[in-house]
Amino acid sequence: MENNIPKSSIKKTLLKLSVGAIGMFVFAVFLMPPLYYALCDLTGIGGKTAGRYESKDTTIDTTRTVKVQFLTINNGSMPWDFSPRVTEVVVHPGEAKAVTFYAKNRTSKKHGCSSCAKSYSI
Amino acid sequence: MAHGPAKGIGRWFFTTNHKDIGTLYLWFSFAMFLMGGFFAMVIRAELFQPGMQIIKPEFFNQMTTMHGLVMVFGAIMPAFVGLANWMIPMQIGAPDMALPRMNNLSFWILPMAFTILTATLFMEGGAPNFGWTFYAPLSTTYAPPTVNYFIFGVHLMGASSIMGSINIIATVLNMRAPGMTLMKMPMFVWTWLITAFLLIAVMPVLAGAVTMMLMDINFGTSFFNAAGGGDPVLFQHVFWFFGHPEVYIIILPAFGVISHIIPAFSRKPLFGYSSMVYATASIAFLSFIVWAHHMFLVGMPIGGELYFMYATMLIAVPTAAKVFNWISTMFRGSLTFETPMLYAVAFVILFTIGGFTGIMLAVAPADIQYHDTYFVVAHFHYVMVAGAIFSSTAAVYYWLPKWTGKMYNETMGKVQFWIGFIGFNVTFFPQHFIGLAGMPRRYSDYALQFSDWNMISSTGAFIYGTAQLLFLYNVITTIRSGKPVSEPKTWDGAEGLEWTLPTPAPYHTFTTPPAVK
Secondary structure, X not given: OOOOOOHHHHHHHHHHHHHHHHHHHHHHHHHHHHHHHHHHHHHOXXXXXXXXXXXXXXXXXXXXXXXXXXXXXXXXXXOEEEEEOOOEEEEOXXXXXXXXXXXXXXXXXXXXXXXXXXXXXX | OOOOOOOOOHHHHHOOOHHHHHXXXXXXXXXXXXXXXXXXXXXXXXXXXXXXXXOOHHHHHHXXXXXXXXXXXXXXXXXXXXXXXXXXXXHHOOOOOOOHXXXXXXXXXXXXXXHHHHHHHHOOOOOOOOOOOOOOOOOOOOOOOOHHHHHHHHHHHHHHHHHHHHHHHHHHHHOOOXXXXXXXXXXXXXXXXXXXXXXXXXXXXXXXXXXXXXXXXXXXXXXXOHHHOOOHHHHHHHHHHHHHHHHHHHHHHHHHHHHHHHHHHHOOOOOOHHHHHHHHHHHHHHOOOOHHHHOOOOOOOHHHHHHHHHHHHHOHHHHHHHHHHXXXXXXXXXXXXXXHHHHHHHHHHHHHHHHHHHHHHHOHHHHHHHOOEHHHHHHXXXXXXXXXXXXXXXXXXXXXXXXXXXXXXXXXXXXXXXHHHHHHHHHHHHHHHHHHOOOEOOOOOOOHHHHHHHHHHHHHHHHHHHHHHHHHHHHHHHHHHOEEOOOOOOOOOOOOHHHHOOOOOOOOOOOOOOOOO
């Protein structure tokens, strides 16, 4: 290459850019994590856990009551019946109550009917 | 000095010629494009109907992961590096790239990287299955054992991109023809110069992210492991600090290509050249300060959500400046619609649709609904496929006569465009609907109400895939038996130093720099 391409300035550019690239790697591995934690501490941003999690016994809050309603909607083309036995319960927060649902397969097949290709667990 | 290429296969292994390396990059990226496309066909075939038909859910996850990785790092990025290698020296009047041997190295480590990555498909445990965004702890604690190959592959790709960018910046800053000031550079050179700076800033961050993963998996550190005092959310911050500039790395060179094709076929100079340059630079700057809009659901405080929401919406301003400039360039031009122009116009329309859905996704309260649905999939395929793939296809049709001295068949080009255009829209437009209706992305099965649109989407995908085979056919027949062309300007409206060179472009060009007025 006989035209006057400045070899030394290409070297200078190469050096500067390489230092930049290495600098960004150092920034990512060594500066970003501490910076992130410092910012989280400072502002309370982020999902960093604060100290240990401990399990707590749940207590039933009898001062409040919650009404829970159960609704089911069946697609008309579905070959099954599905409905709640009890449509409404009243519970206190923290309290466990069992409810039952009614399901009936109206086809003669055990599983794998063509129009309901997939069963979902709720 | 006046010698041609070396004989035999060694030419390709040992070449330091920017045109040879550009060709290698372009063929490599097309091979990767077909492979990533094949993965996409597997995905769409499985989603053709609800329920599991063809593959197992575990393999479906490997397919979505590999499709994303191969398309982003193997197809789109190398395609634009290939175009840069071919066009930048010819557009700035330089004899070659500034660092030709490094250029050879940065290409040849790419096939190694992708051999390592795709080899995982045949290994015990299977390929990476954690999505192309490889969020910890899916990619650390719960990763398949092949994750180490993935990490090494990403390191190699990163090294390749960084070397390629250093080369491009060194070339553009030091080797422009006398008289070509920065503000006289062609737009493709400008967009690539800015892209190269983005790459140097963020590819090391990606390397850092996978290095921290490597340490967590193999050496007992806890960067991303909450049980050891780390934080998985940190991974998402590091990843998107790389990942958001990455999407502009992909799209900025596409903007550059379109800024050449639209003026050429409008027979008018580009409207608002300097505003184009400043818009590109503003987009590049903004890309560094908006990354957490990918993370609206990690539990940021309201202040953070508001900041990232407004900062993201701000990007619409310079992007809109570009779109209006392209439209103004076409306004009252003597338009003709050869294949490159068809692709360029389709780019402007479809990219703008992708931009609008981007603004919808930027709205934090709305994103809570859209997050991780097919609406997001539709959005980023409108900007990645209709943006990057359409523009690189346009670039190949536009510059192919200059590269090969042969003209492609215009009818075949148009047929390929229309099949691809229709296939693309049939594939991805319905994904907006099923996304808004709540179909989550990355699942191998879906609820029955999404069946119809998924079937349409899959059909479109097969049409779009066929169009790419037709593109391969068009390029090969052009090279082998295209009508020879010899005038320097293939397109009467095209401007730029590359069109002052003979056609086909000789092996060595601009050994003495041209004078730029």
